[in-house]
Amino acid sequence: MQKRAPIVRFSEFLGMGYFGDERQHVIAPIFDSRHNAEKGWARVMEGMAAFHAVFVEHAAKYEFIAYPLEMGEDRINYVLYRSFSSLSSVKKFKETYGGQTYIKFGWHDLTRPNKFDVMASYAPVDGVEFMKIEEVKPGSLADRASKNEL
Template sequence: MQERAPLVRFSEFLGMGYFGDEREHVVAPIFDSRYNAEKGWARVMEMHAGAQFHAAFVEHPSKYEFIAYPLGMDPSRINYVIYRSFSSLASLQKFKGTYGGRTFIKFGWQDITKPEKFDVLAQYAPVDAVEFLSADSVVAGSMIDRACKNNL
């Protein structure tokens, strides 16, 4: 039986920013300030420096959950999983409709001086794959299930 890595859900960001083109996409948790984005990024990267992440969007009738976790989990220490639940499906549907190509995670912050209303850090983490799942298709006991149900 595989030992489970202890997990902490990292969910201190306000929203999500999505951008990119047909070749590359960025999923960006958005914080209220650049300082908080930098602090959050440092905390996640301290545990997973150089790690590749897996991302999943779990769709419910009136909300969606975003989960990103490192492919290399260390069962002997706490591992951060990026998690957030959102009550609006509009941004997910827009991203899902244009998705394709490679994906990266960057942390960002609100910036009302920008047309997109957010800006992002230069640092990034690559994503191996993005899954779009319905809530009833999440496998019981999987990493996605554990993050969604807070079975950490």
């Protein structure tokens, strides 16, 4: 029997921010405070190098799933997961997507015009997939994260 790496679905962030240009894009899980963003980042990034990101589109919502490319048997491996009830932000991101992508944790900041700020630390994303729910294979990591069966 093959031993599986311990995986935990991490969904403590409130929302998502997307920004970038033709060369690079940032996917930013947004927390309620900088302290919570830093605390979450420390947990998720422990021993981490890079992620793969998947956006799963349903009829009236989307799910964001990002999982580490390398999972260690000796540590907890966090999968970033969140379900959102609006498709507008992910559709806009999909239309402008291209180039290298990074994940940065951010926090809600009422003193800034765009309402959030991000940490300097980042993790590269090897690739981004946009899928319809019908395309998610049963038993895949995206399927298991969606059902909280990790």
